[in-house]
Amino acid sequence: MPFIPHTEQEVQEMLAAIGVGSLDDLFEEIPASLRLSQLDAIPTALSEMEIGHLMGKRAQQDGQPVCFLGAGAYDHHIPAAVWQITGRGEYYTAYTPYQAEASQGTLQLLYEYQSMMVALTGMDVSNASLYDGASALAEAVLMAVRANRKSKSKRILMPRTVHPAYRRVVHNIVKNQQVELVELPFDPQGGHTDPAVLEQYRGEDFAALVIPQPNFFGVLEEVDALTDWAHANGALAIGVVNPLSLALLSPPGEWGGQGADICCGEGQPLGAPLASGGPYFGFLCCQQAHVRQMPGRIIGRTQDLDGKVGYTLTLQAREQHIRRSKATSNICTNQGLMVTAATIHMALLGSEGLERAAAASYANTRALVEALSAIPGVAPLFDRPAFHERVLRLPAPAAGVLRSLAAHNVLGGLDLSRDYPELGEAILVCATEQRTAEEIAAYAEKLARVIQLQGGVTCGLVPKE
Amino acid sequence: MLIFEQSKAGRYAPAQSPLDKADISAIPAQFRRRRSAALPEVSEMQAVRHYTRLSRKNFSIDTQFYPLGSCTMKYNPRACNSLASLPGLLSRHPEAPESHSQGFMACLYELQEMLREVTGMRAVSLSPAAGAQGEFAGVAMIRAYHEARGDSARCEILVPDAAHGTNPASAVMCGYQVREIPTGPDGDVDLEALKAVVGPHTAGIMLTNPSTLGVFDRNIEAIAKTVHQAGGLLYYDGANLNAILGKVRPGTMGFDVIHMNLHKTFSTPHGGGGPGAGPVGVSERLVPYLPVPMVTREGDEYRWLTERECPESIGRLTAFAGNAGVLLRAYIYARMLGREGMPRVAEFSTLNANYMLKRLQALGFQAAYPQRRATHEFIITLKKQAKELGVNTMDFAKRLLDYGFHAPTTYFPLLVPECLLIEPTETEDMATLDGFIDAMGRILEEATQEPGLVKGAPHTLPVKRLDDVKAARELDLAWQQRDAG
Numbered sequence A: 001m002p003f004i005p006h007t008e009q010e011v012q013e014m015l016a017a018i019g020v021g022s023l024d025d026l027f028e029e030i031p032a033s034l035r036l037s038q039l040d041a042i043p044t045a046l047s048e049m050e051i052g053h054l055m056g057k058r059a060q061q062d063g064q065p066v067c068f069l070g071a072g073a074y075d076h077h078i079p080a081a082v083w084q085i086t087g088r089g090e091y092y093t094a095y096t097p098y099q100a101e102a103s104q105g106t107l108q109l110l111y112e113y114q115s116m117m118v119a120l121t122g123m124d125v126s127n128a129s130l131y132d133g134a135s136a137l138a139e140a141v142l143m144a145v146r147a148n149r150k151s152k153s154k155r156i157l158m159p160r161t162v163h164p165a166y167r168r169v170v171h172n173i174v175k176n177q178q179v180e181l182v183e184l185p186f187d188p189q190g191g192h193t194d195p196a197v198l199e200q201y202r203g204e205d206f207a208a209l210v211i212p213q214p215n216f217f218g219v220l221e222e223v224d225a226l227t228d229w230a231h232a233n234g235a236l237a238i239g240v241v242n243p244l245s246l247a248l249l250s251p252p253g254e255w256g257g258q259g260a261d262i263c264c265g266e267g268q269p270l271g272a273p274l275a276s277g278g279p280y281f282g283f284l285c286c287q288q289a290h291v292r293q294m295p296g297r298i299i300g301r302t303q304d305l306d307g308k309v310g311y312t313l314t315l316q317a318r319e320q321h322i323r324r325s326k327a328t329s330n331i332c333t334n335q336g337l338m339v340t341a342a343t344i345h346m347a348l349l350g351s352e353g354l355e356r357a358a359a360a361s362y363a364n365t366r367a368l369v370e371a372l373s374a375i376p377g378v379a380p381l382f383d384r385p386a387f388h389e390r391v392l393r394l395p396a397p398a399a400g401v402l403r404s405l406a407a408h409n410v411l412g413g414l415d416l417s418r419d420y421p422e423l424g425e426a427i428l429v430c431a432t433e434q435r436t437a438e439e440i441a442a443y444a445e446k447l448a449r450v451i452q453l454q455g456g457v458t459c460g461l462v463p464k465e
Numbered sequence B: 001m002l003i004f005e006q007s008k009a010g011r012y013a014p015a016q017s018p019l020d021k022a023d024i025s026a027i028p029a030q031f032r033r034r035r036s037a038a039l040p041e042v043s044e045m046q047a048v049r050h051y052t053r054l055s056r057k058n059f060s061i062d063t064q065f066y067p068l069g070s071c072t073m074k075y076n077p078r079a080c081n082s083l084a085s086l087p088g089l090l091s092r093h094p095e096a097p098e099s100h101s102q103g104f105m106a107c108l109y110e111l112q113e114m115l116r117e118v119t120g121m122r123a124v125s126l127s128p129a130a131g132a133q134g135e136f137a138g139v140a141m142i143r144a145y146h147e148a149r150g151d152s153a154r155c156e157i158l159v160p161d162a163a164h165g166t167n168p169a170s171a172v173m174c175g176y177q178v179r180e181i182p183t184g185p186d187g188d189v190d191l192e193a194l195k196a197v198v199g200p201h202t203a204g205i206m207l208t209n210p211s212t213l214g215v216f217d218r219n220i221e222a223i224a225k226t227v228h229q230a231g232g233l234l235y236y237d238g239a240n241l242n243a244i245l246g247k248v249r250p251g252t253m254g255f256d257v258i259h260m261n262l263h264k265t266f267s268t269p270h271g272g273g274g275p276g277a278g279p280v281g282v283s284e285r286l287v288p289y290l291p292v293p294m295v296t297r298e299g300d301e302y303r304w305l306t307e308r309e310c311p312e313s314i315g316r317l318t319a320f321a322g323n324a325g326v327l328l329r330a331y332i333y334a335r336m337l338g339r340e341g342m343p344r345v346a347e348f349s350t351l352n353a354n355y356m357l358k359r360l361q362a363l364g365f366q367a368a369y370p371q372r373r374a375t376h377e378f379i380i381t382l383k384k385q386a387k388e389l390g391v392n393t394m395d396f397a398k399r400l401l402d403y404g405f406h407a408p409t410t411y412f413p414l415l416v417p418e419c420l421l422i423e424p425t426e427t428e429d430m431a432t433l434d435g436f437i438d439a440m441g442r443i444l445e446e447a448t449q450e451p452g453l454v455k456g457a458p459h460t461l462p463v464k465r466l467d468d469v470k471a472a473r474e475l476d477l478a479w480q481q482r483d484a485g
Helices: A008-018 A023-027 A048-061 A080-086 A104-121 A133-147 A164-177 A195-201 A223-232 A288-293 A320-326 A336-373 A398-407 A437-453 B044-055 B078-084 B102-119 B131-148 B166-173 B191-197 B220-229 B284-289 B324-362 B383-389 B393-402 B430-449 B451-455 B468-473
Strands: A155-159 A180-184 A208-213 A236-241 A262-266 A282-286 A298-303 A309-314 A389-393 A426-430 B123-125 B156-160 B177-181 B202-207 B233-238 B257-260 B280-282 B294-298 B301-305 B378-381 B419-422
Touching: A008 A023, A008 B324, A008 B430, A023 B324, A048 B078, A048 B102, A048 B324, A080 A336, A080 B044, A104 A282, A104 A298, A104 A309, A104 A336, A104 B044, A133 A155, A133 A164, A133 A208, A133 A236, A133 A262, A133 A282, A133 A288, A164 A180, A164 B131, A164 B166, A180 A195, A195 A223, A208 A223, A223 A236, A282 A288, A298 B468, A309 B468, A320 B166, A336 A389, A336 A426, A336 A437, A336 B044, A398 A426, A398 A437, B078 B324, B102 B123, B102 B257, B102 B280, B102 B294, B102 B301, B102 B324, B123 B294, B131 B166, B131 B202, B131 B233, B131 B257, B131 B280, B131 B284, B156 B166, B166 B177, B166 B202, B177 B191, B191 B220, B202 B220, B220 B233, B280 B284, B324 B378, B324 B419, B324 B430, B383 B430, B393 B419, B393 B430, B393 B451, B430 B451
Parallel strands: A155 A180, A155 A208, A208 A236, A236 A262, B156 B177, B156 B202, B202 B233, B233 B257
Antiparallel strands: A262 A282, A298 A309, A389 A426, B123 B280, B257 B280, B294 B301, B378 B419
């Protein structure tokens, strides 16, 4: 019997000890009318070898196309040591560290993770993770509504340059608590949120302003001006950042005069494989003043009975298992294993390694944009500084172009027509440090051919204004 | 020692990052970081040794028995990890086109179908990232259903007093008020109390069955009828699904919506606190509201169902498809169990629990519900020991650590004083159970003869009992450079 160790003799001994005749007798309290007899739609068991064959086939079936897709999930190098250590049974199969004395490994690691996130973001404190970047933003929004004592409002200013899936997730999670998201338009030339658009809201009551850096288009926002505007208008500033970019970019804790109040984002670039979108982890950091409004697990350093340093879950009075309906969030599980990987990843790379990976991604994307822009009709859409993603306008329908590229084993980018129809035929591209000069050249060559075949510039497609 | 304390300025692991440092001077200075982040500066071997050593300060399923009630700490098969980590699966970008996703999507589709069958629900969405997010999705669907019918007076979710803390917290996140229902003396929900409070304001009830008291609620059909007649819906918290897998289906019990904890019943790893996965299943009337994305099959092709195809959906709750890697592990586990393996999960986890209860009772431990049949877990109460010996549940729990056993769940559910909630799972053998029982017997003797030994436990772990009050009063949540001095 797979994963069940009992011998027939042991079963008989155990049944005798209990005083019942059969396994079925153990279910005597369940009304007979409810009992199930068949599971026809479930296939019969496979051995490890058989499921190995099946999974091998399926993994191969999807190919391994060359990835120029980013849009919230990035193909970075992960040192071999990261998952070899993370996969140790002592991390992989441990439970939530509620029994602190039996969990010092995980607890110290999480404390180190919190310390690293504080160093990277320039904030005072970090929690021990949430599910992913999008749900972390939703939690950050709810946290801001609770934490902003100057504001009586549940309104949040949300730029359209925030990842569209994040905006949807935030809406889906906060709407039943009557939180209202007010969308801010972006500048059509720069692809950023012009601080001047905020002027129409001056004097109105908002709980927070969300500030993405870099934004969904890869463009750098005027984070200092936006943060200062929020503070001048009684709103908290919530940064949504790519943690790898922080190796190069100004940390949220230093934005504007006072720094952002809360920052969050997707931890995937720190050691999590693409893996179809998860598991990743969301991170959430804040200034000390707001720590009691923070959701999720937090680890603190303390002492044992002998005065020896130890680590434990702390501020648990915020959490559902203690406060129930009055908790800061319903969250229970976090993404502990992904944080284990991220901590080892950050330790291995250090700030020097992260800077090199970030800088190489930035440079590769510039090289990609240059190579692709040489194709007639292809041009970058925004003229402002960007990190490692750029929006390109195509002279042919984006969906068809991307399909053709995929047939040539290239994931050419994300079609923006669904979320940003005003951009016309536009795609979002990314080249991380893993993309080689040859891959970039091959992409350019294939794109030129595909565009030519699809009629290229002659099809006369002009972006809608 | 912290990794930060092993740091030396100027050291790093050069093999781990690009050899050349690319020029970033085109990024205007106003956007750039002025000082490098103060991350540890260590060699590759230092990092490997540090985190390997730290791992040895953990209990884990691979090294210890974890009889944690309501957490289902069963063996996590190695094949699930290695097969879900095949290069083609790890490298798939979440936005990859369907043409390059058919293998992955086939796994998700088949998992949806298997979960549908074993829970008796009409449809399943795999996307919630954890049990609590599954709960949120479930209650949000209940709300969407009532709102679509214009039934807007329903403002209350009923939750038994034995429920997990996530239940009331999830209901509140969906904008509901929570009302607690008391438990009767035999561990079933107090049906009369329930009847007294249901009405036109009832949106639904959230139940775990078997409950966290370790008993199957025999009145479940009457509860379902009562709530349905009042116009409310029934929510099934799948935390204890292991107890009835392949034996009883929540759909048959009358539930309208259910979440499953794949990191419990379907043996995906707990990972030191996550990631989990919390798929939801629904009855016919809630199908339009299921969270996206889901996978459907058209002919021989798998297609995504997103906001576009499901306009009434409560939407997505994470940016992509939830914890996809966890879903793959659960899929692989389910295929290895197969149809014949699923009921065995319920049977042998129940066998193990009842065996342990019987033997512990023989040693003088008091069952919370001695007149009931235990399910896959059970409660003993140490009220008597706490009163007579001055040794409480936490002391027992900590002393168990010295014997090499992870403690059971302590002080939960809240309504049983000085309780231990014990769940052995089906993957533990008789000798391990006997070892735990013997340890409990010895601790009871110690508590009688040398209570100080138990009250001061643990004695053999990397640290003794920690000062939680100090941790909360003098918050130290991150290492600072100044700590080095």
